[in-house]
Every structure is written in C-alpha cells, then in structure tokens.
Amino acid sequence: MSESKSTRQLRLVDELVETAKRLGIEVRREKILREIGYRARGGICRLRDQDLVILDREQQPAEQLDVLAEVLRGRDVEQMYLSPAARRVLQPGPETT
Numbered sequence: 001m002s003e004s005k006s007t008r009q010l011r012l013v014d015e016l017v018e019t020a021k022r023l024g025i026e027v028r029r030e031k032i033l034r035e036i037g038y039r040a041r042g043g044i045c046r047l048r049d050q051d052l053v054i055l056d057r058e059q060q061p062a063e064q065l066d067v068l069a070e071v072l073r074g075r076d077v078e079q080m081y082l083s084p085a086a087r088r089v090l091q092p093g094p095e096t097t
Helices: 005-022 060-070 084-090
Strands: 026-030 042-047 050-056
Touching: 005 026, 005 050, 005 060, 005 084, 042 060, 050 060, 060 084
Parallel strands: 026 050
Antiparallel strands: 042 050
C-alpha cells in the first residue's frame, strides 16, 4: 500500500519544522483568522530577537511546505541531514513532492 501524497507532504512539513528548530527558528502552528477578501498565508517574522515562523494550521500541507521552503531556502542546511524529498523541496524552482 502506497503512502498518499497528503501524508507524504505532512511528513515533509514535520521534517522541515524540525529543521527550522535546529536552526534556532521557532515554529508555531496557529489558526490565522481570515476576513472576506483577505488571504493570510503565514511566514517568518522577528519577535523579541527570535525568528518565528507562523504556519496556518488550517492550510493544506502543500501550502505549509511552500511557506517553510521559502523560509529555509538560503539558510545553511548543507551540513544537516535532510531526506532527499526535503532537499528537493528546498531547491529553487517548481516543487516536486
């Protein structure tokens, strides 16, 4: 039985959250309130000298992956173990998950 795409993406989200934490970036999964005509996405900010990533817990895993990949691209993760799938997500260009 093969793993569904959504399940694979959730595992990648968890792996990238752990990677962010190892880099000293706090990650919070919050419910981001929306209003008509306003689309909140989540992302990185700085709070009291600490990098913080807010993920909308109600977003699809693919959208959460996009947010995390955007945050982690350009960070020094070369010496960290990442699965081949996670490394592909962090490559610039079209995502292949």
